[in-house]
Structures are given as structure tokens and as C-alpha cells.
Amino acid sequence: MTRGWRGGPQTWEAHLLARIAGGDAGALTQLHERYSGPLFVFLYRLSGDRGTAEEILQDTLLAVWRSAATYRSRSSVSTWLFGVARRQAHNRLRGAPPPTAAEPSDGADLRAGPEELALGGDRVRRALVRLPLPQREVVVLAFLGDLSHQEIAEVLDIPVGTVKSRLHHARATLRGCLDERMA
Numbered sequence: 001m002t003r004g005w006r007g008g009p010q011t012w013e014a015h016l017l018a019r020i021a022g023g024d025a026g027a028l029t030q031l032h033e034r035y036s037g038p039l040f041v042f043l044y045r046l047s048g049d050r051g052t053a054e055e056i057l058q059d060t061l062l063a064v065w066r067s068a069a070t071y072r073s074r075s076s077v078s079t080w081l082f083g084v085a086r087r088q089a090h091n092r093l094r095g096a097p098p099p100t101a102a103e104p105s106d107g108a109d110l111r112a113g114p115e116e117l118a119l120g121g122d123r124v125r126r127a128l129v130r131l132p133l134p135q136r137e138v139v140v141l142a143f144l145g146d147l148s149h150q151e152i153a154e155v156l157d158i159p160v161g162t163v164k165s166r167l168h169h170a171r172a173t174l175r176g177c178l179d180e181r182m183a
Helices: 009-021 025-047 050-070 077-093 114-119 122-128 133-144 149-156 160-182
Strands: none
Touching (some): 009 025, 009 077, 025 050, 025 133, 077 133, 133 149
16 A cells, blocks of 8 residues: 555555546556456456456456546445456457366466365366356356455346356356266
């Protein structure tokens, strides 16, 4: 956070968006430094390709630059950012072939996080790409993005009940995929 800033992180982040809306490129850099990691992981898990995820992240930052003035504090800044990233991903991935389970060839540091390691890392990643995109989005936001059901509903613009339903079906599918691989 900025030195001397008084207020919580949410207030600080909303202040950053207001500065971005006013044309402050330094504020965009600060927002990028704080959120590029989680947004990249989200986009990588949706697209299955490092290069595509990087391009969508750049599209997301451009969209934030252009639309920061539309942020109205109805949701957290992080929820708003994930929503922007999701829309950019859908724009880019519409009609694209589904992702593969291949790891990036350039040695990217996309190692499994603690949740994936606890559940079998590589097996989980391969199972994730088999999920339909709506289920994959919910799983990635819930388990890798650590968003609540309410925040996921806001990002995806769907009811909380739909989030729960998609999570339920995704868990069943993942369980089946992982059980197949164990047999």
C-alpha cells in the first residue's frame, strides 16, 4: 500500500481504480503488481496455454485502463477484476479449441499450489481441463482464486445457487476423472 495511506486495502484499491480512471499509469502498475499473479493463474487455468493467458492478461489490463471509471464499489475490486478478466477470456476463447493438459514448454513457474499438491497436482490439472468451461471457472475461482460463493456469483454474473450446483457437478466429474486414473 501507499505510504501514509489511511483506510483498508479495499479503500486503497478503489482509490487506485479512481486514479486509473483519471489516467494515472502508475496506479495501473500498482494494480498490476498486486493482481497479475492471481489473474494469470486464473486465465491460464481457463485457457490451458501460457501465451494465451499472458495475452488475455494484457487485454484485461487494457480493459481496466479503459473502464476503471465504471467501478461502482458494489463488489470488491478483486471481484470486479476477475470479472473483467473472465469477459476478456471469453472474448478470446470463443470458438477456440478446448485447452490441453500440456505444461508450458518454456519452464514457466506454474507449479501446483498447495491445494493441487494435496490432491495430486498433475492429475488434478489434467482432470480440470476435462471440465466444461462453466464448471472449470467455478472450480478455479473457488479453489485457486479462494473466492467465496457470493464473490464467484458476482464475477460470473450468476446466482449463488448456480455456483453451488456447478461446484457440485464439477466435484463429481473430477472425482470420476481421478478415480479413473487411480484404477
